[in-house]
Amino acid sequence: MSHDSPPVRRLADWDHDRLGRLAAEHGTPLYVLDVDRVAENYERFASAFPDAHVMYAAKAHTGRAVLSKLLDTGADIECAAWGELQRAIDAGADPDTLQYTAVNPPDHDLDYAVDLAEDNPGLTVTGGARDTFDRLEARGYDGRVAIRVNPGIGTGHHEKVATGKDAKFGIPYDQVPEVAEDVAEGFDLVGIHAHAGSGVLHDDLDDHCRAIGKVADMGRKVETEVTPLEFVDFGGGFGVPYREDEEPLDMQVVGEKVRDAVGELDAQIKLEPGRYVVADAECILTEVNTVKETPAATVVGVDASLATLIRPAMFGSYHPIRNVTAPDREAEPVSVGGPCCTSADVFCTDRPIARPEREDLLAIGNAGAYGYELANQFHSQPRPAEVAIEGGETRVVRERETLDDVTSLER
Incomplete structure (x- = not known):
C-alpha cells in the first residue's frame, strides 16, 4: 500500500479538471470510480x-x-x-x-x-x-x-x-x-x-x-x-x-x-x-439545469436524482457536494434536488455551496457504497454510466442505459 494514501478522500481531493473532461465526454449523471x-x-x-x-x-x-x-x-x-x-x-x-x-x-x-x-x-x-x-x-x-x-x-x-x-x-x-x-x-x-x-x-x-x-x-x-x-x-x-x-x-x-x-x-x-x-472511491457528476430563487430557498435542479443515488431519500444520508466548475465562487445556502416528482428527491437543503449556475458541474461524494447498487429506473430514467480510473487510465466499466434497456423485458 502507498504510505501516502490518506485515510479518507474528500471531494476536494479529486482532480476537478479530469472530472470536467469525463463529464464532457460521457455525459451526466455519471459515476466515477477510482479503482x-x-x-x-x-x-x-x-x-x-x-x-x-x-x-x-x-x-x-x-x-x-x-x-x-x-x-x-x-x-x-x-x-x-x-x-x-x-x-x-x-x-x-x-x-x-x-x-x-x-x-x-x-x-x-x-x-x-x-x-x-x-x-x-x-x-x-x-x-x-x-x-x-x-x-x-x-x-x-x-x-x-x-x-x-x-x-x-x-x-x-x-x-x-x-x-x-x-x-x-x-x-x-x-x-x-x-x-x-x-x-x-x-x-x-x-x-x-x-x-x-x-x-x-x-x-x-x-x-x-x-x-x-x-x-x-x-x-x-x-x-x-x-x-x-x-x-x-x-x-x-x-x-x-x-x-x-x-x-x-x-x-x-x-x-x-x-x-x-x-x-x-x-x-x-x-x-x-x-x-x-469503496465509499470514498467513487463520486457522481451531475449538471445544474435550474436555479430558482424562492422566499423559502434557492433551489438548484440537477440531472441526478434519487434514481441515481437513493441514500439521502432512503436514510436521510449526508453526501458532500462540491461545485466542480467554480469551487472558489462565493458559497450560498442552496437546496439541491433532481427531476423526480417527489419531495424526497433532494440531495441537500440550505447547504452552503459555491453558488451554482446553470450548466455548472457538481460532484456528489462518497457514492461508492450502496450508490450504484441501489440505483433504479424511477420515472423511466435509464441508469447512468460508470467510468473507472486506474493507473492513470480511464475506461467505461458500465454503459449508460437507454430507454430500450429500461423497457426491454416488457411484453
Missing part, C-alpha cells in the same frame, strides 16, 4: 488486522471493476445473494473461497448455492434461521455452514442498518448453543457469524466492540460445548466520514480495540468490510 483507491482502502484495512481473514462484503458495490481489483489485491468475497455469488465468480473468484450469508433466502438462492457446493466444497453457507438449515438439509446439503448470531446490540449510522438488534438477522443469542448442537449433527459447522451494523464511526465504536465481545464469547462457548470452529466472523460495519468535519477512523487503533474485545480465541477472526473499502 486504485479501492485497493488502497482494502490494504489499509487488512494491515490493521494482520492475523484476520478479511473478506470484502460484495453488497456495497458488486461492479466487476471493483470485484476484479479486490481479487487481484488478495481479498476474498462475502456474498449476500445468489447473484453476488455469480458475479464474484464471473469476476474471477474461486467458488471454494466464497461465503454466502443467506438472509431469508428464496428457494432459487438455496438451490444455486447447493448446486455450486457440489463441485466446490469450500463454499460456506451462513444461516440465520433454523428454517434455513432445515431447507438446506432437505436439499441434501451437508457441507460447510456457519450460524449467524443476533447479538442484541445494533450499531451504525441509521436504525435501518442496525442489524445486530433487528430480529430479521440471525439466531437469537441465547438459542445459539442449542441450534449449534443440532447443526453440528447434520452439517460441517465451521463458524459463527454476526454483523452489528453499518457506518460505525467514533461514537458507535464502543458499542460495536461490545457486540464483537458478545459474539466472541459465543464462539468460545460453542467451541467448548459443541465443536471446534474454523472462524468467528464479526462482519463489517466500519464507517467512513461522510461529513467534512468528521474525522476518519484510525484503523490501527480500531484493530487494537477489536482484538481487545475479542480476547483469546482459538478460531480465526474473520472481518467483512464493504463500505470502508
Whole structure:
C-alpha cells in the first residue's frame, strides 16, 4: 500500500479538471470510480488486522471493476445473494473461497448455492434461521455452514442498518448453543457469524466492540460445548466520514480495540468490510439545469436524482457536494434536488455551496457504497454510466442505459 494514501478522500481531493473532461465526454449523471483507491482502502484495512481473514462484503458495490481489483489485491468475497455469488465468480473468484450469508433466502438462492457446493466444497453457507438449515438439509446439503448470531446490540449510522438488534438477522443469542448442537449433527459447522451494523464511526465504536465481545464469547462457548470452529466472523460495519468535519477512523487503533474485545480465541477472526473499502472511491457528476430563487430557498435542479443515488431519500444520508466548475465562487445556502416528482428527491437543503449556475458541474461524494447498487429506473430514467480510473487510465466499466434497456423485458 502507498504510505501516502490518506485515510479518507474528500471531494476536494479529486482532480476537478479530469472530472470536467469525463463529464464532457460521457455525459451526466455519471459515476466515477477510482479503482486504485479501492485497493488502497482494502490494504489499509487488512494491515490493521494482520492475523484476520478479511473478506470484502460484495453488497456495497458488486461492479466487476471493483470485484476484479479486490481479487487481484488478495481479498476474498462475502456474498449476500445468489447473484453476488455469480458475479464474484464471473469476476474471477474461486467458488471454494466464497461465503454466502443467506438472509431469508428464496428457494432459487438455496438451490444455486447447493448446486455450486457440489463441485466446490469450500463454499460456506451462513444461516440465520433454523428454517434455513432445515431447507438446506432437505436439499441434501451437508457441507460447510456457519450460524449467524443476533447479538442484541445494533450499531451504525441509521436504525435501518442496525442489524445486530433487528430480529430479521440471525439466531437469537441465547438459542445459539442449542441450534449449534443440532447443526453440528447434520452439517460441517465451521463458524459463527454476526454483523452489528453499518457506518460505525467514533461514537458507535464502543458499542460495536461490545457486540464483537458478545459474539466472541459465543464462539468460545460453542467451541467448548459443541465443536471446534474454523472462524468467528464479526462482519463489517466500519464507517467512513461522510461529513467534512468528521474525522476518519484510525484503523490501527480500531484493530487494537477489536482484538481487545475479542480476547483469546482459538478460531480465526474473520472481518467483512464493504463500505470502508469503496465509499470514498467513487463520486457522481451531475449538471445544474435550474436555479430558482424562492422566499423559502434557492433551489438548484440537477440531472441526478434519487434514481441515481437513493441514500439521502432512503436514510436521510449526508453526501458532500462540491461545485466542480467554480469551487472558489462565493458559497450560498442552496437546496439541491433532481427531476423526480417527489419531495424526497433532494440531495441537500440550505447547504452552503459555491453558488451554482446553470450548466455548472457538481460532484456528489462518497457514492461508492450502496450508490450504484441501489440505483433504479424511477420515472423511466435509464441508469447512468460508470467510468473507472486506474493507473492513470480511464475506461467505461458500465454503459449508460437507454430507454430500450429500461423497457426491454416488457411484453
